[in-house]
Amino acid sequence: xxxxxxxxxxxxxxxxxxxxxxxxxxxxxxxxxxxxxxxxxxxxxxxxxxxxxxxxxxxxxxxxxxxxxxxxxxxxxxxxxxxxxxxxxxxxxxxxxxxxxxxxxxxxxxxxxxxxxxxxxxxxxxxxxxxxxxxxxxxxxxxxxxxxxxxxxxxxxxxxxxxxxxxxxxxxxxxxxxxxxxxxxxxxxxxxxxxxxxxxxxxxxxxxxxxxxxxxxxxxxxxxxxxxxxxxxxxxxxxxxxxxxxxxx
Amino acid sequence: xxxxxxxxxxxxxxxxxxxxxxxxxxxxxxxxxxxxxxxxxxxxxxxxxxxxxxxxxxxxxxxxxxxxxxxxxxxxxxxxxxxxxxxxxxxxxxxxxxxxxxxxxxxxxxxxxxxxxxxxxxxxxxxxxxxxxxxxxxxxxxxxxxxxxxxxxxxxxxxxxxxxxxxxxxxxxxxxxxxxxxxxxxxxxxxxxxxxxxxxxxxxxxxxxxxxxxxxxxxxxxxxxxxxxxxxxxxxxxxxxxxxxxxxxxxxxxxxxxxxxxxxxxxxxxxxxxxxxxxxxxxxxxxxxxxxxxxxxxxxxxxxxxxxx
Numbered sequence: 001x002x003x004x005x006x007x008x009x010x011x012x013x014x015x016x017x018x019x020x021x022x023x024x025x026x027x028x029x030x031x032x033x034x035x036x037x038x039x040x041x042x043x044x045x046x047x048x049x050x051x052x053x054x055x056x057x058x059x060x061x062x063x064x065x066x067x068x069x070x071x072x073x074x075x076x077x078x079x080x081x082x083x084x085x086x087x088x089x090x091x092x093x094x095x096x097x098x099x100x101x102x103x104x105x106x107x108x109x110x111x112x113x114x115x116x117x118x119x120x121x122x123x124x125x126x127x128x129x130x131x132x133x134x135x136x137x138x139x140x141x142x143x144x145x146x147x148x149x150x151x152x153x154x155x156x157x158x159x160x161x162x163x164x165x166x167x168x169x170x171x172x173x174x175x176x177x178x179x180x181x182x183x184x185x186x187x188x189x190x191x192x193x194x195x196x197x198x199x200x201x202x203x204x205x206x207x208x209x210x211x212x213x214x215x216x217x218x219x220x221x222x223x224x225x226x227x228x229x230x231x232x233x234x235x236x237x238x239x240x241x242x243x244x245x246x247x248x249x
Numbered sequence: 250x251x252x253x254x255x256x257x258x259x260x261x262x263x264x265x266x267x268x269x270x271x272x273x274x275x276x277x278x279x280x281x282x283x284x285x286x287x288x289x290x291x292x293x294x295x296x297x298x299x300x301x302x303x304x305x306x307x308x309x310x311x312x313x314x315x316x317x318x319x320x321x322x323x324x325x326x327x328x329x330x331x332x333x334x335x336x337x338x339x340x341x342x343x344x345x346x347x348x349x350x351x352x353x354x355x356x357x358x359x360x361x362x363x364x365x366x367x368x369x370x371x372x373x374x375x376x377x378x379x380x381x382x383x384x385x386x387x388x389x390x391x392x393x394x395x396x397x398x399x400x401x402x403x404x405x406x407x408x409x410x411x412x413x414x415x416x417x418x419x420x421x422x423x424x425x426x427x428x429x430x431x432x433x434x435x436x437x438x439x440x441x442x443x444x445x446x447x448x449x450x451x452x453x454x455x456x457x458x459x460x461x462x463x464x465x466x467x468x469x470x471x472x473x474x475x476x477x478x479x480x481x482x483x484x485x486x487x488x489x490x491x492x493x494x495x496x497x498x499x500x501x502x503x504x505x506x507x508x509x510x511x512x513x514x515x516x517x518x519x520x521x522x523x524x525x526x527x528x529x530x531x532x533x534x535x536x537x538x539x540x541x542x543x544x545x546x547x548x549x550x551x552x553x554x555x556x557x558x
Contacts, residue, residue: 003349003350006348007348007349015334015337089320090297091315246301
């Protein structure tokens with residue numbers, strides 16, 4: 001399994017579009033956070049304003065990790081390398097899991113890097129501007145960990161959607177539209193038709209709640225929300241895996 | 250040794266491969282022939298588990314492909330030279346394959362050297378010609394030094410030197426005791442490299458035999474005769490019910506042995522300048538045997554009905 005994971009890692013890092021996407025996922029939140037801490041009016045900085053910026057911009061990275069997940073599998077279909085992958089590793093479940101492990105390590109590792117660098121550099125900038133300690137506070141550590149968890153889960157969701165569609169544009173479209181449009185429309189519909197609380201059961205609505213600094217409107221709590229989102233990812237992944245195992249390559 | 254037994258693959262109601270059974274022996278190059286759409290590529294994909302089969306098995310030295318722990322060390326396959334990421338370098342393409350089966354990275358450069366691509370190892374596959382991609386595909390096949398080699402149209406896109414190189418390489422691999430299964434549309438090449446043939450049509454086995462047996466069995470034979478008394482000999486032959494076609498100073502006798510013509514000439518004091526048996530090519534035999542299995546027919550321009558004014 002180790003050799004399989006190393007092989008998948010080599011595959012992922014030797015394609016330029018994956019590297020570019022990973023760079024975007026890292027640079028984007030860091031740039032937003034550092035620029036914000038550098039130029040924000042320190043007198044008006046609330047206790048949690050800057051960490052909210054890091055988490056908010058980090059949620060964009062979460063989506064970009066999802067796109068890396070999509071590319072990791074759909075490139076194989078669009079370039080025909082899936083046949084070589086499965087010829088080299090005919091036990092398909094192992095091949096899928098190896099790819100998932102690589103995505104987990106990549107998105108989790110980069111998520112942690114974003115938080116570590118963003119938080120440290122942001123603190124340093126604010127410190128130099130006389131606003132010590134305003135970046136670090138209570139719930140932040142938990143929210144940051146939730147960001148890492150969401151990065152991993154959404155990258156795995158991207159891979160599952162990519163496995164189901166086998167086509168990069170359609171998989172990216174589904175992944176982006178799901179949280180940004182589809183759930184918003186469904187939320188409105190469910191509020192009208194069922195109840196005002198129904199929208200809370202939508203996976204992204206629930207999962208992204210875990211990135212809020214406060215436990216406001218969190219019926220499940222932060223980790224309950226992550227867990228609920230994780231169950232959705234598990235379900236979609238199992239469905240994708242079943243198709244991956246059965247379908248002709 | 251490859252043993253295929255009762256392989257059946259359906260796409261909806263279409264049967265692509267129909268209870269196909271054959272064996273590929275070690276130490277021999279086995280040609281896999283069939284018209285377009287006959288199921289050759291599908292069979293190869295099914296053999297290594299890329300496509301799911303409805304029934305049947307393909308065993309590699311008694312094991313299913315999915316049972317092989319390091320399949321690239323046992324079976325090398327080249328199904329489509331285009332199956333490489335265009336943005337990855339040739340060396341990285343082979344490195345991930347090698348890594349997946351625990352093959353030493355040193356072997357990557359060895360096989361690149363073997364196929365003549367070592368100088369372009371850092372070049373992206375997208376910049377490769379079809380011939381270079383074929384060579385890269387062959388490098389991937391040789392990566393694990395496998396006992397079984399399966400190649401689908403490996404000569405596609407290769408120049409004459411490349412075609413000769415692959416022919417010599419496949420014969421060399423077979424001489425080392427490996428089982429080599431190769432499909433190709435270049436029948437003249439197949440005649441030069443293959444020891445055995447498996448011919449399929451519409452997914453079914455038509456015949457499985459050696460190349461000489463195939464030609465003997467299916468290619469047409471005729472006797473060519475040159476003689477200063479050709480018209481006399483032709484008259485005598487036709488008088489005995491033989492089918493003769495006349496060329497310029499040459500007669501071709503069909504459905505009769507050379508000895509019979511020789512005896513006829515000798516009995517009637519006819520001088521012969523040439524008496525030889527001619528045999529059709531592998532291509533002739535192939536066209537003969539697959540005539541009923543061809544799915545897609547072309548029509549010559551000469552058969553057009555002309556223009557209406």
